[in-house]
Amino acid sequence: MDKKEKLVVIVGPTAVGKTALSLQLAARFHGEIISGDSMQVYRKMDIGTAKATPEERSLIPHHLIDIIDPDQDYSVASFQAMAVRLISEINQRQRLPFIVGGTGLYIESVTHQFQFAETPQDPELRERLQRIADSEGNEALHRQLEAIDPITAKRLHPNDVKRVIRAIEIYEVTGYKMAEFQHRAKYSPYDLYMIGLTMDRDKLYERINQRVELMIESGLVEEVRQLLDQGYDPSLVSMQGLGYKELIPYLYGEITLERAVNEIKQRTRHFAKRQLSWFRRMTEIEWFDMTDPAGHDEVLQTITERLEGKFHQMPNI
Template identity: 75%
Template sequence: MQPKERLVVIVGPTAVGKTALSLSLAERLDGEIISGDSMQVYRYMDIGTAKASPAEMAVVPHHLIDIVDPDEEYSVAHFQQMATRLIREINLRNRLPFIVGGTGLYIESVTHRFQFSEAEQDPELRERLRRMAEVEGLQSLHRRLADIDPITAERLHPNDVKRVIRAIEIYQLTGKRMADYQHRTEHSPYDLYMIGLTMDRELLYERINERVDHMIAAGLVEEVRQLLDRGYDPKLVSLQGLGYKELVPYLYGECSLEQAIAEIKKRTRRFAKRQLSWFRRMPEINWFDLSSPANYPTIVNTIHRTLAGKFHHTPNI
Protein backbone atom coordinates (compact mmCIF):
# COMPACT_ATOMS: atom_id res chain seq x y z
CA MET A 1 0.00 0.00 0.00
CA GLN A 2 1.30 3.46 -0.92
CA PRO A 3 2.33 5.50 2.15
CA LYS A 4 0.24 8.52 3.02
CA GLU A 5 1.58 11.98 2.28
CA ARG A 6 2.99 13.72 5.35
CA LEU A 7 1.36 16.89 6.68
CA VAL A 8 1.87 19.09 9.73
CA VAL A 9 -0.81 21.63 10.65
CA ILE A 10 -0.43 24.50 13.11
CA VAL A 11 -3.65 26.21 14.20
CA GLY A 12 -4.86 28.53 16.91
CA PRO A 13 -6.40 31.95 17.44
CA THR A 14 -5.00 35.13 15.94
CA ALA A 15 -1.92 36.57 17.71
CA VAL A 16 -1.15 33.36 19.64
CA GLY A 17 2.23 32.82 17.95
CA LYS A 18 1.64 30.48 15.00
CA THR A 19 4.04 32.26 12.63
CA ALA A 20 7.01 32.22 15.01
CA LEU A 21 6.57 28.53 15.84
CA SER A 22 6.08 27.52 12.20
CA LEU A 23 9.26 29.30 11.10
CA SER A 24 11.28 27.65 13.86
CA LEU A 25 9.98 24.14 13.11
CA ALA A 26 9.97 24.38 9.31
CA GLU A 27 13.55 25.65 9.25
CA ARG A 28 14.75 22.76 11.42
CA LEU A 29 12.71 20.09 9.60
CA ASP A 30 13.23 21.03 5.92
CA GLY A 31 9.70 22.34 5.77
CA GLU A 32 7.66 24.55 3.46
CA ILE A 33 4.75 26.62 4.74
CA ILE A 34 1.30 26.79 3.15
CA SER A 35 -0.71 29.70 4.50
CA GLY A 36 -4.02 28.49 5.95
CA ASP A 37 -5.42 32.01 6.18
CA SER A 38 -8.31 33.14 3.99
CA MET A 39 -7.03 36.75 3.85
CA GLN A 40 -3.32 36.31 3.12
CA VAL A 41 -4.12 35.25 -0.44
CA TYR A 42 -4.87 38.89 -1.35
CA ARG A 43 -2.26 41.22 -2.81
CA TYR A 44 -1.77 44.73 -1.36
CA MET A 45 -3.10 43.55 2.01
CA ASP A 46 0.01 42.85 4.06
CA ILE A 47 -0.21 44.63 7.40
CA GLY A 48 -3.81 43.84 8.31
CA THR A 49 -3.47 40.15 7.41
CA ALA A 50 -0.22 39.77 9.43
CA LYS A 51 1.72 38.15 6.59
CA ALA A 52 5.19 36.87 7.32
CA SER A 53 7.80 39.49 6.46
CA PRO A 54 9.99 39.19 3.33
CA ALA A 55 12.90 38.31 5.65
CA GLU A 56 10.87 35.52 7.27
CA MET A 57 9.71 34.20 3.91
CA ALA A 58 13.34 34.12 2.76
CA VAL A 59 14.13 31.62 5.53
CA VAL A 60 11.41 29.10 4.62
CA PRO A 61 9.46 28.80 1.32
CA HIS A 62 5.87 30.08 1.68
CA HIS A 63 2.83 29.32 -0.50
CA LEU A 64 -0.69 30.72 -1.08
CA ILE A 65 0.28 34.28 -0.19
CA ASP A 66 -0.36 37.16 -2.64
CA ILE A 67 -1.99 34.99 -5.30
CA VAL A 68 -5.16 36.98 -6.12
CA ASP A 69 -6.19 40.64 -6.31
CA PRO A 70 -8.71 41.90 -3.72
CA ASP A 71 -11.56 41.85 -6.26
CA GLU A 72 -10.85 38.33 -7.56
CA GLU A 73 -12.89 35.26 -6.69
CA TYR A 74 -11.33 33.00 -4.07
CA SER A 75 -13.08 30.35 -2.01
CA VAL A 76 -12.50 27.42 0.29
CA ALA A 77 -12.83 25.11 -2.74
CA HIS A 78 -9.96 26.99 -4.47
CA PHE A 79 -7.88 26.67 -1.32
CA GLN A 80 -8.59 22.96 -1.00
CA GLN A 81 -7.54 22.29 -4.58
CA MET A 82 -4.36 24.38 -4.40
CA ALA A 83 -3.27 23.18 -0.96
CA THR A 84 -3.83 19.52 -1.87
CA ARG A 85 -1.61 19.93 -4.94
CA LEU A 86 1.08 21.75 -2.92
CA ILE A 87 1.14 19.05 -0.22
CA ARG A 88 1.80 16.44 -2.90
CA GLU A 89 4.53 18.51 -4.57
CA ILE A 90 6.31 19.33 -1.29
CA ASN A 91 6.29 15.66 -0.28
CA LEU A 92 7.72 14.73 -3.68
CA ARG A 93 10.58 17.15 -2.99
CA ASN A 94 11.16 15.14 0.21
CA ARG A 95 10.35 18.21 2.27
CA LEU A 96 7.73 18.53 5.02
CA PRO A 97 4.57 20.57 4.31
CA PHE A 98 3.17 22.77 7.07
CA ILE A 99 -0.29 24.34 6.82
CA VAL A 100 -0.29 27.29 9.20
CA GLY A 101 -3.25 29.54 9.91
CA GLY A 102 -6.46 30.27 11.71
CA THR A 103 -9.17 29.73 9.08
CA GLY A 104 -10.74 26.54 10.40
CA LEU A 105 -12.98 25.79 7.43
CA TYR A 106 -10.10 26.13 4.96
CA ILE A 107 -7.78 23.90 6.95
CA GLU A 108 -10.34 21.22 7.78
CA SER A 109 -11.44 21.10 4.13
CA VAL A 110 -7.95 19.78 3.34
CA THR A 111 -7.18 17.65 6.40
CA HIS A 112 -10.54 15.86 6.13
CA ARG A 113 -11.37 16.25 2.43
CA PHE A 114 -14.65 18.14 2.50
CA GLN A 115 -16.87 17.54 -0.52
CA PHE A 116 -18.18 20.81 -1.92
CA SER A 117 -21.40 21.44 -3.79
CA GLU A 118 -21.12 21.84 -7.53
CA ALA A 119 -24.52 23.51 -7.70
CA GLU A 120 -24.91 26.05 -10.48
CA GLN A 121 -25.41 29.72 -9.74
CA ASP A 122 -28.67 31.68 -9.94
CA PRO A 123 -27.82 35.36 -10.64
CA GLU A 124 -31.40 36.51 -10.10
CA LEU A 125 -31.62 34.80 -6.68
CA ARG A 126 -28.25 36.25 -5.70
CA GLU A 127 -29.37 39.75 -6.62
CA ARG A 128 -32.60 39.35 -4.62
CA LEU A 129 -30.62 38.20 -1.59
CA ARG A 130 -28.16 41.07 -1.97
CA ARG A 131 -31.05 43.56 -2.03
CA MET A 132 -32.51 41.86 1.04
CA ALA A 133 -29.19 42.36 2.86
CA GLU A 134 -29.13 46.04 1.91
CA VAL A 135 -32.78 46.76 2.79
CA GLU A 136 -33.38 44.50 5.80
CA GLY A 137 -29.80 44.22 7.07
CA LEU A 138 -27.12 41.53 7.26
CA GLN A 139 -28.62 39.97 10.39
CA SER A 140 -31.91 39.37 8.59
CA LEU A 141 -30.14 37.55 5.75
CA HIS A 142 -28.14 35.53 8.28
CA ARG A 143 -31.33 34.55 10.15
CA ARG A 144 -32.78 33.27 6.88
CA LEU A 145 -29.76 31.00 6.51
CA ALA A 146 -30.06 29.90 10.15
CA ASP A 147 -33.65 28.77 9.48
CA ILE A 148 -32.57 26.39 6.68
CA ASP A 149 -28.98 25.51 7.61
CA PRO A 150 -28.17 26.28 11.27
CA ILE A 151 -24.81 24.48 11.15
CA THR A 152 -23.46 26.66 8.32
CA ALA A 153 -25.04 29.77 9.88
CA GLU A 154 -23.10 29.12 13.06
CA ARG A 155 -19.86 28.90 11.08
CA LEU A 156 -20.42 32.03 8.99
CA HIS A 157 -20.32 35.57 10.34
CA PRO A 158 -23.28 37.77 9.25
CA ASN A 159 -20.77 40.10 7.57
CA ASP A 160 -19.65 37.29 5.24
CA VAL A 161 -22.47 38.16 2.86
CA LYS A 162 -20.99 36.35 -0.12
CA ARG A 163 -20.82 32.97 1.62
CA VAL A 164 -24.17 33.44 3.38
CA ILE A 165 -25.79 34.06 -0.02
CA ARG A 166 -24.02 31.05 -1.54
CA ALA A 167 -25.24 28.80 1.30
CA ILE A 168 -28.84 29.93 0.75
CA GLU A 169 -28.41 29.54 -3.02
CA ILE A 170 -27.19 25.94 -2.66
CA TYR A 171 -30.24 25.06 -0.57
CA GLN A 172 -32.65 26.72 -3.01
CA LEU A 173 -31.10 24.99 -6.04
CA THR A 174 -30.46 21.51 -4.60
CA GLY A 175 -32.69 21.14 -1.56
CA LYS A 176 -29.57 20.18 0.39
CA ARG A 177 -27.74 22.29 2.94
CA MET A 178 -24.14 23.43 2.49
CA ALA A 179 -23.42 21.56 5.73
CA ASP A 180 -24.58 18.33 4.03
CA TYR A 181 -21.80 18.73 1.49
CA GLN A 182 -19.13 19.85 3.93
CA HIS A 183 -18.96 16.66 5.93
CA ARG A 184 -15.53 15.51 7.07
CA THR A 185 -14.13 12.07 6.42
CA GLU A 186 -13.67 10.13 9.65
CA HIS A 187 -9.93 9.68 9.07
CA SER A 188 -7.56 12.11 7.39
CA PRO A 189 -6.07 10.98 4.06
CA TYR A 190 -2.71 12.27 5.35
CA ASP A 191 -0.05 11.10 7.74
CA LEU A 192 -1.11 14.03 9.88
CA TYR A 193 0.14 15.78 12.98
CA MET A 194 -1.95 18.74 14.15
CA ILE A 195 -0.62 21.32 16.60
CA GLY A 196 -3.00 23.66 18.40
CA LEU A 197 -1.68 26.73 20.20
CA THR A 198 -3.53 28.38 23.04
CA MET A 199 -2.86 30.64 26.01
CA ASP A 200 -4.59 32.33 28.92
CA ARG A 201 -7.49 34.34 27.52
CA GLU A 202 -6.57 37.64 29.16
CA LEU A 203 -3.00 37.30 27.91
CA LEU A 204 -4.24 36.51 24.42
CA TYR A 205 -6.53 39.56 24.45
CA GLU A 206 -3.60 41.70 25.59
CA ARG A 207 -1.52 40.38 22.68
CA ILE A 208 -4.38 41.09 20.25
CA ASN A 209 -4.62 44.69 21.47
CA GLU A 210 -0.85 45.12 21.15
CA ARG A 211 -0.88 43.61 17.65
CA VAL A 212 -3.58 46.02 16.50
CA ASP A 213 -1.58 48.97 17.89
CA HIS A 214 1.49 47.65 16.07
CA MET A 215 -0.45 47.34 12.80
CA ILE A 216 -1.66 50.92 13.08
CA ALA A 217 1.91 52.11 13.80
CA ALA A 218 3.15 50.07 10.82
CA GLY A 219 0.81 51.88 8.42
CA LEU A 220 -2.48 49.95 8.31
CA VAL A 221 -4.52 53.13 7.78
CA GLU A 222 -2.43 54.00 4.73
CA GLU A 223 -2.76 50.41 3.45
CA VAL A 224 -6.55 50.66 3.56
CA ARG A 225 -6.45 54.15 1.98
CA GLN A 226 -4.37 52.82 -0.91
CA LEU A 227 -6.85 49.98 -1.51
CA LEU A 228 -9.68 52.52 -1.77
CA ASP A 229 -7.53 54.74 -4.02
CA ARG A 230 -7.00 51.76 -6.32
CA GLY A 231 -10.77 51.68 -6.74
CA TYR A 232 -11.57 48.58 -4.71
CA ASP A 233 -15.16 48.52 -3.42
CA PRO A 234 -15.37 48.47 0.41
CA LYS A 235 -18.11 45.84 0.07
CA LEU A 236 -15.72 43.28 -1.43
CA VAL A 237 -15.22 40.11 0.64
CA SER A 238 -11.54 40.97 0.97
CA LEU A 239 -12.28 44.40 2.43
CA GLN A 240 -14.72 42.92 4.93
CA GLY A 241 -11.67 41.46 6.69
CA LEU A 242 -10.75 42.49 10.22
CA GLY A 243 -8.78 45.72 10.28
CA TYR A 244 -10.03 46.81 6.87
CA LYS A 245 -13.78 47.00 7.33
CA GLU A 246 -13.44 49.08 10.51
CA LEU A 247 -11.06 51.66 9.02
CA VAL A 248 -13.20 52.49 5.98
CA PRO A 249 -15.70 54.56 8.04
CA TYR A 250 -12.76 56.49 9.54
CA LEU A 251 -11.36 57.26 6.09
CA TYR A 252 -14.83 58.41 5.00
CA GLY A 253 -14.99 60.73 8.02
CA GLU A 254 -17.76 58.76 9.72
CA CYS A 255 -15.91 57.99 12.97
CA SER A 256 -12.69 58.84 14.79
CA LEU A 257 -9.51 56.80 14.47
CA GLU A 258 -9.79 55.91 18.17
CA GLN A 259 -13.29 54.50 17.60
CA ALA A 260 -12.10 52.49 14.59
CA ILE A 261 -9.15 51.03 16.51
CA ALA A 262 -11.36 50.10 19.46
CA GLU A 263 -13.75 48.34 17.06
CA ILE A 264 -10.90 46.38 15.45
CA LYS A 265 -9.71 45.20 18.85
CA LYS A 266 -13.20 44.21 19.99
CA ARG A 267 -14.02 42.30 16.80
CA THR A 268 -10.61 40.60 16.75
CA ARG A 269 -11.10 39.36 20.32
CA ARG A 270 -14.51 37.94 19.33
CA PHE A 271 -12.94 36.36 16.25
CA ALA A 272 -10.27 34.67 18.38
CA LYS A 273 -12.99 33.22 20.57
CA ARG A 274 -14.78 31.78 17.50
CA GLN A 275 -11.50 30.35 16.19
CA LEU A 276 -10.89 28.51 19.45
CA SER A 277 -14.45 27.16 19.43
CA TRP A 278 -13.91 25.77 15.93
CA PHE A 279 -10.59 24.10 16.71
CA ARG A 280 -11.66 22.76 20.11
CA ARG A 281 -14.06 20.36 18.42
CA MET A 282 -11.29 18.75 16.32
CA PRO A 283 -10.13 15.66 18.25
CA GLU A 284 -6.90 15.27 16.24
CA ILE A 285 -5.30 18.44 17.61
CA ASN A 286 -2.43 18.19 20.10
CA TRP A 287 -2.71 21.31 22.26
CA PHE A 288 0.17 23.38 23.64
CA ASP A 289 -0.28 26.28 26.06
CA LEU A 290 2.03 29.24 25.32
CA SER A 291 0.98 31.33 28.33
CA SER A 292 4.42 31.11 29.97
CA PRO A 293 7.35 32.49 27.91
CA ALA A 294 9.72 30.50 30.13
CA ASN A 295 8.19 27.24 28.86
CA TYR A 296 8.39 28.19 25.17
CA PRO A 297 11.83 26.67 24.35
CA THR A 298 10.81 23.38 25.98
CA ILE A 299 7.54 23.29 24.01
CA VAL A 300 9.35 23.96 20.71
CA ASN A 301 11.89 21.22 21.42
CA THR A 302 9.16 18.76 22.43
CA ILE A 303 7.22 19.37 19.21
CA HIS A 304 10.42 19.20 17.16
CA ARG A 305 11.40 15.84 18.62
CA THR A 306 7.87 14.49 18.10
CA LEU A 307 7.82 15.53 14.43
CA ALA A 308 11.36 14.32 13.77
CA GLY A 309 10.46 10.94 15.26
CA LYS A 310 7.11 10.63 13.52
CA PHE A 311 8.45 11.54 10.10
CA HIS A 312 11.87 9.87 10.52
CA HIS A 313 13.67 13.13 9.92
CA THR A 314 17.32 13.83 10.67
CA PRO A 315 17.37 17.34 12.15
CA ASN A 316 19.41 20.10 10.52
CA ILE A 317 22.47 20.87 12.61
Protein backbone atom coordinates in the same frame (compact mmCIF):
# COMPACT_ATOMS: atom_id res chain seq x y z
CA MET B 1 -0.42 0.32 -0.56
CA ASP B 2 0.85 3.82 -1.25
CA LYS B 3 2.66 5.54 1.59
CA LYS B 4 0.73 8.54 2.95
CA GLU B 5 2.11 12.00 2.30
CA LYS B 6 3.42 13.80 5.36
CA LEU B 7 1.72 16.94 6.65
CA VAL B 8 2.13 19.11 9.76
CA VAL B 9 -0.56 21.65 10.63
CA ILE B 10 -0.22 24.51 13.13
CA VAL B 11 -3.50 26.13 14.17
CA GLY B 12 -4.80 28.43 16.86
CA PRO B 13 -6.34 31.86 17.37
CA THR B 14 -4.89 35.02 15.90
CA ALA B 15 -1.87 36.49 17.77
CA VAL B 16 -1.10 33.26 19.67
CA GLY B 17 2.34 32.79 18.07
CA LYS B 18 1.79 30.45 15.11
CA THR B 19 4.14 32.27 12.72
CA ALA B 20 7.13 32.31 15.09
CA LEU B 21 6.76 28.61 15.91
CA SER B 22 6.29 27.64 12.27
CA LEU B 23 9.52 29.39 11.24
CA GLN B 24 11.48 27.57 13.96
CA LEU B 25 10.03 24.16 13.10
CA ALA B 26 10.30 24.60 9.34
CA ALA B 27 13.97 25.53 9.72
CA ARG B 28 14.59 22.47 11.89
CA PHE B 29 12.73 20.00 9.68
CA HIS B 30 13.57 21.31 6.21
CA GLY B 31 10.02 22.47 5.79
CA GLU B 32 7.98 24.69 3.52
CA ILE B 33 5.04 26.72 4.82
CA ILE B 34 1.60 26.85 3.21
CA SER B 35 -0.47 29.75 4.54
CA GLY B 36 -3.80 28.50 5.87
CA ASP B 37 -5.25 31.99 6.06
CA SER B 38 -8.09 33.15 3.80
CA MET B 39 -6.82 36.77 3.72
CA GLN B 40 -3.09 36.33 3.10
CA VAL B 41 -3.78 35.28 -0.49
CA TYR B 42 -4.47 38.93 -1.41
CA ARG B 43 -1.75 41.17 -2.79
CA LYS B 44 -1.52 44.74 -1.43
CA MET B 45 -3.03 43.63 1.89
CA ASP B 46 0.03 43.05 4.04
CA ILE B 47 -0.25 44.83 7.37
CA GLY B 48 -3.83 43.90 8.25
CA THR B 49 -3.36 40.24 7.34
CA ALA B 50 -0.20 39.84 9.47
CA LYS B 51 1.79 38.10 6.74
CA ALA B 52 5.24 36.78 7.50
CA THR B 53 7.74 39.52 6.62
CA PRO B 54 9.76 39.41 3.37
CA GLU B 55 12.81 38.61 5.52
CA GLU B 56 11.06 35.65 7.15
CA ARG B 57 9.83 34.44 3.76
CA SER B 58 13.36 34.61 2.41
CA LEU B 59 14.48 32.13 5.07
CA ILE B 60 11.71 29.55 4.53
CA PRO B 61 9.73 28.95 1.31
CA HIS B 62 6.14 30.19 1.75
CA HIS B 63 3.12 29.40 -0.42
CA LEU B 64 -0.39 30.83 -0.99
CA ILE B 65 0.62 34.35 -0.02
CA ASP B 66 0.13 37.23 -2.51
CA ILE B 67 -1.39 35.07 -5.25
CA ILE B 68 -4.47 37.12 -6.26
CA ASP B 69 -5.64 40.75 -6.35
CA PRO B 70 -8.24 41.98 -3.84
CA ASP B 71 -11.03 41.94 -6.45
CA GLN B 72 -10.47 38.35 -7.56
CA ASP B 73 -12.61 35.43 -6.40
CA TYR B 74 -11.15 32.89 -4.01
CA SER B 75 -12.91 30.09 -2.16
CA VAL B 76 -12.31 27.16 0.14
CA ALA B 77 -12.42 24.90 -2.93
CA SER B 78 -9.67 27.03 -4.56
CA PHE B 79 -7.55 26.76 -1.43
CA GLN B 80 -8.12 23.02 -1.16
CA ALA B 81 -7.04 22.34 -4.74
CA MET B 82 -3.89 24.48 -4.45
CA ALA B 83 -2.90 23.19 -1.02
CA VAL B 84 -3.33 19.51 -1.98
CA ARG B 85 -1.10 20.02 -5.02
CA LEU B 86 1.53 21.85 -2.95
CA ILE B 87 1.59 19.14 -0.27
CA SER B 88 2.39 16.56 -2.94
CA GLU B 89 5.09 18.71 -4.53
CA ILE B 90 6.76 19.47 -1.18
CA ASN B 91 6.74 15.78 -0.23
CA GLN B 92 8.27 14.93 -3.61
CA ARG B 93 11.09 17.37 -2.83
CA GLN B 94 11.64 15.35 0.38
CA ARG B 95 10.75 18.36 2.45
CA LEU B 96 8.07 18.64 5.13
CA PRO B 97 4.92 20.71 4.39
CA PHE B 98 3.49 22.87 7.19
CA ILE B 99 0.02 24.39 6.85
CA VAL B 100 -0.07 27.34 9.24
CA GLY B 101 -3.09 29.51 9.88
CA GLY B 102 -6.37 30.20 11.56
CA THR B 103 -9.04 29.68 8.89
CA GLY B 104 -10.58 26.47 10.19
CA LEU B 105 -12.77 25.62 7.22
CA TYR B 106 -9.87 26.02 4.79
CA ILE B 107 -7.52 23.86 6.83
CA GLU B 108 -10.04 21.12 7.59
CA SER B 109 -11.05 20.97 3.91
CA VAL B 110 -7.49 19.73 3.25
CA THR B 111 -6.77 17.64 6.34
CA HIS B 112 -10.06 15.76 6.04
CA GLN B 113 -10.63 15.86 2.31
CA PHE B 114 -13.88 17.81 2.11
CA GLN B 115 -15.76 16.95 -1.08
CA PHE B 116 -17.60 19.95 -2.46
CA ALA B 117 -20.52 18.97 -4.65
CA GLU B 118 -21.31 21.21 -7.59
CA THR B 119 -24.55 23.07 -6.96
CA PRO B 120 -26.61 25.14 -9.41
CA GLN B 121 -26.60 28.92 -9.13
CA ASP B 122 -29.34 31.54 -9.28
CA PRO B 123 -27.93 35.04 -9.97
CA GLU B 124 -31.34 36.72 -9.58
CA LEU B 125 -31.82 35.15 -6.15
CA ARG B 126 -28.33 36.31 -5.15
CA GLU B 127 -29.14 39.88 -6.15
CA ARG B 128 -32.41 39.79 -4.20
CA LEU B 129 -30.64 38.46 -1.10
CA GLN B 130 -27.93 41.12 -1.43
CA ARG B 131 -30.65 43.79 -1.52
CA ILE B 132 -32.07 42.39 1.74
CA ALA B 133 -28.63 42.68 3.34
CA ASP B 134 -28.25 46.24 2.02
CA SER B 135 -31.70 47.44 3.09
CA GLU B 136 -32.43 45.44 6.24
CA GLY B 137 -28.92 44.60 7.43
CA ASN B 138 -26.67 41.56 7.55
CA GLU B 139 -28.37 40.26 10.69
CA ALA B 140 -31.74 40.05 8.90
CA LEU B 141 -30.21 37.95 6.15
CA HIS B 142 -28.46 35.76 8.71
CA ARG B 143 -31.77 35.16 10.51
CA GLN B 144 -33.23 33.97 7.20
CA LEU B 145 -30.43 31.39 6.95
CA GLU B 146 -30.90 30.42 10.60
CA ALA B 147 -34.52 29.53 9.88
CA ILE B 148 -33.62 27.07 7.10
CA ASP B 149 -30.12 25.85 8.00
CA PRO B 150 -29.26 26.53 11.68
CA ILE B 151 -26.04 24.46 11.55
CA THR B 152 -24.52 26.54 8.75
CA ALA B 153 -25.89 29.76 10.31
CA LYS B 154 -24.06 28.96 13.55
CA ARG B 155 -20.81 28.49 11.61
CA LEU B 156 -21.08 31.66 9.51
CA HIS B 157 -20.75 35.16 10.93
CA PRO B 158 -23.58 37.54 9.91
CA ASN B 159 -21.00 39.81 8.25
CA ASP B 160 -19.84 36.97 5.99
CA VAL B 161 -22.59 38.02 3.60
CA LYS B 162 -21.21 36.25 0.54
CA ARG B 163 -21.23 32.82 2.20
CA VAL B 164 -24.58 33.46 3.92
CA ILE B 165 -26.08 34.24 0.51
CA ARG B 166 -24.47 31.13 -0.96
CA ALA B 167 -25.90 28.94 1.82
CA ILE B 168 -29.41 30.32 1.29
CA GLU B 169 -29.00 29.94 -2.48
CA ILE B 170 -28.02 26.27 -2.16
CA TYR B 171 -31.09 25.58 -0.04
CA GLU B 172 -33.49 27.53 -2.24
CA VAL B 173 -32.22 26.00 -5.49
CA THR B 174 -31.74 22.38 -4.36
CA GLY B 175 -33.77 21.91 -1.18
CA TYR B 176 -30.61 20.66 0.56
CA LYS B 177 -28.56 22.37 3.26
CA MET B 178 -24.99 23.50 2.64
CA ALA B 179 -23.58 20.93 5.07
CA GLU B 180 -25.07 18.15 2.96
CA PHE B 181 -22.89 19.28 0.06
CA GLN B 182 -19.70 19.00 2.11
CA HIS B 183 -18.52 15.52 2.97
CA ARG B 184 -15.78 15.24 5.61
CA ALA B 185 -13.62 12.14 5.59
CA LYS B 186 -13.55 10.41 8.98
CA TYR B 187 -9.78 9.92 8.78
CA SER B 188 -7.18 12.17 7.19
CA PRO B 189 -5.61 10.97 3.94
CA TYR B 190 -2.27 12.29 5.26
CA ASP B 191 0.36 11.12 7.70
CA LEU B 192 -0.77 14.04 9.81
CA TYR B 193 0.40 15.80 12.97
CA MET B 194 -1.76 18.71 14.14
CA ILE B 195 -0.40 21.26 16.59
CA GLY B 196 -2.80 23.60 18.37
CA LEU B 197 -1.58 26.69 20.21
CA THR B 198 -3.64 28.20 22.98
CA MET B 199 -3.21 30.87 25.63
CA ASP B 200 -4.87 32.30 28.70
CA ARG B 201 -7.78 34.41 27.41
CA ASP B 202 -6.78 37.66 29.11
CA LYS B 203 -3.20 37.31 27.86
CA LEU B 204 -4.42 36.51 24.32
CA TYR B 205 -6.75 39.53 24.28
CA GLU B 206 -3.90 41.72 25.51
CA ARG B 207 -1.71 40.45 22.64
CA ILE B 208 -4.52 41.06 20.14
CA ASN B 209 -4.91 44.65 21.35
CA GLN B 210 -1.15 45.20 21.11
CA ARG B 211 -1.05 43.70 17.62
CA VAL B 212 -3.82 46.03 16.42
CA GLU B 213 -1.97 49.05 17.85
CA LEU B 214 1.20 47.90 16.08
CA MET B 215 -0.68 47.51 12.78
CA ILE B 216 -1.94 51.08 13.07
CA GLU B 217 1.59 52.31 13.85
CA SER B 218 2.92 50.31 10.89
CA GLY B 219 0.61 52.07 8.43
CA LEU B 220 -2.62 50.07 8.23
CA VAL B 221 -4.70 53.22 7.71
CA GLU B 222 -2.58 54.18 4.71
CA GLU B 223 -2.80 50.61 3.36
CA VAL B 224 -6.61 50.76 3.41
CA ARG B 225 -6.57 54.28 1.94
CA GLN B 226 -4.44 53.11 -0.98
CA LEU B 227 -6.79 50.21 -1.69
CA LEU B 228 -9.75 52.61 -1.83
CA ASP B 229 -7.78 55.04 -3.99
CA GLN B 230 -7.02 52.19 -6.40
CA GLY B 231 -10.75 51.63 -6.82
CA TYR B 232 -11.33 48.51 -4.78
CA ASP B 233 -15.00 48.40 -3.76
CA PRO B 234 -15.62 48.33 0.03
CA SER B 235 -18.15 45.51 -0.48
CA LEU B 236 -15.49 43.09 -1.82
CA VAL B 237 -14.89 40.00 0.34
CA SER B 238 -11.27 41.10 0.77
CA MET B 239 -12.26 44.58 1.92
CA GLN B 240 -14.62 43.08 4.49
CA GLY B 241 -11.63 41.51 6.24
CA LEU B 242 -10.79 42.39 9.84
CA GLY B 243 -8.88 45.66 10.04
CA TYR B 244 -10.04 46.81 6.61
CA LYS B 245 -13.80 46.91 7.03
CA GLU B 246 -13.58 48.97 10.24
CA LEU B 247 -11.23 51.61 8.84
CA ILE B 248 -13.31 52.38 5.75
CA PRO B 249 -15.96 54.42 7.68
CA TYR B 250 -13.11 56.36 9.32
CA LEU B 251 -11.56 57.17 5.93
CA TYR B 252 -14.99 58.31 4.72
CA GLY B 253 -15.18 60.67 7.71
CA GLU B 254 -18.06 58.80 9.34
CA ILE B 255 -16.37 57.73 12.61
CA THR B 256 -13.26 58.61 14.61
CA LEU B 257 -10.02 56.67 14.33
CA GLU B 258 -10.30 55.76 18.02
CA ARG B 259 -13.69 54.13 17.43
CA ALA B 260 -12.42 52.29 14.35
CA VAL B 261 -9.43 50.91 16.24
CA ASN B 262 -11.60 49.83 19.17
CA GLU B 263 -13.92 48.02 16.76
CA ILE B 264 -10.97 46.20 15.17
CA LYS B 265 -9.80 45.08 18.61
CA GLN B 266 -13.26 43.93 19.68
CA ARG B 267 -14.04 42.07 16.46
CA THR B 268 -10.60 40.43 16.45
CA ARG B 269 -11.18 39.18 20.00
CA HIS B 270 -14.54 37.75 18.92
CA PHE B 271 -12.87 36.19 15.88
CA ALA B 272 -10.24 34.52 18.09
CA LYS B 273 -13.01 33.02 20.21
CA ARG B 274 -14.70 31.58 17.09
CA GLN B 275 -11.37 30.19 15.86
CA LEU B 276 -10.85 28.32 19.12
CA SER B 277 -14.41 26.96 19.03
CA TRP B 278 -13.81 25.58 15.54
CA PHE B 279 -10.48 23.93 16.35
CA ARG B 280 -11.65 22.52 19.70
CA ARG B 281 -13.94 20.17 17.72
CA MET B 282 -10.96 18.56 16.00
CA THR B 283 -9.89 15.68 18.20
CA GLU B 284 -6.64 15.08 16.28
CA ILE B 285 -5.06 18.29 17.56
CA GLU B 286 -2.44 18.17 20.31
CA TRP B 287 -2.68 21.42 22.26
CA PHE B 288 0.18 23.46 23.69
CA ASP B 289 -0.21 26.42 26.05
CA MET B 290 1.75 29.51 25.02
CA THR B 291 0.74 31.74 27.95
CA ASP B 292 4.15 31.78 29.67
CA PRO B 293 6.95 33.06 27.39
CA ALA B 294 9.46 31.29 29.63
CA GLY B 295 7.90 27.96 28.62
CA HIS B 296 8.16 28.48 24.85
CA ASP B 297 11.50 26.67 24.60
CA GLU B 298 9.98 23.68 26.37
CA VAL B 299 7.00 23.68 23.98
CA LEU B 300 9.38 23.85 21.02
CA GLN B 301 11.42 20.95 22.43
CA THR B 302 8.33 18.80 23.03
CA ILE B 303 6.95 19.39 19.53
CA THR B 304 10.40 18.77 18.01
CA GLU B 305 10.57 15.40 19.79
CA ARG B 306 7.05 14.51 18.58
CA LEU B 307 7.99 15.34 14.98
CA GLU B 308 11.29 13.47 15.17
CA GLY B 309 9.43 10.44 16.46
CA LYS B 310 6.72 10.62 13.82
CA PHE B 311 8.85 11.55 10.82
CA HIS B 312 12.16 9.92 11.78
CA GLN B 313 12.57 8.73 8.21
CA MET B 314 12.79 12.29 6.89
CA PRO B 315 16.20 13.11 5.39
CA ASN B 316 18.67 15.14 7.46
CA ILE B 317 16.79 14.62 10.72
